[in-house]
Amino acid sequence: MKQLVTSTIAMTLLSLVMAITSGCSSEPTLGDKMGNFGKGLTNLGDQWNKGQQMIKDGEEMIKDGEEMIEDGNNKISKGKQMKAEGEQMKLESEKQFKEKGGTVPTQ
Numbered sequence: 001m002k003q004l005v006t007s008t009i010a011m012t013l014l015s016l017v018m019a020i021t022s023g024c025s026s027e028p029t030l031g032d033k034m035g036n037f038g039k040g041l042t043n044l045g046d047q048w049n050k051g052q053q054m055i056k057d058g059e060e061m062i063k064d065g066e067e068m069i070e071d072g073n074n075k076i077s078k079g080k081q082m083k084a085e086g087e088q089m090k091l092e093s094e095k096q097f098k099e100k101g102g103t104v105p106t107q
Contacts, residue, residue, distance in 0.1 A: 028036070094104045 098104055
């Protein structure tokens with residue numbers, strides 16, 4: 001019986017020592033910490049590069065948009081001019097039609 005109690009105590013102590021030492025071995029080493037620090041710097045570098053690319057892409061989009069606005073404004077001006085010329089052309093045609101004896105309906 002005494003041997004069983006001694007064996008049980010010995011096994012319990014051995015288990016306790018193994019649990020304590022295995023807890024210590026899971027703590028990161030300096031090399032692990034340095035590697036993790038380097039990974040963090042790599043992530044910061046990647047983030048910075050992504051931000052730089054976003055700035056470049058945004059500037060290109062702004063430039064393209066401004067060119068589209070300029071083209072749109074040119075089309076609006078040309079459209080207004082064409083509309084005015086068309087109105088004038090209609091009025092001139094109606095005037096000549098009337099001069100030749102035609103009747104233009106009023107609206």
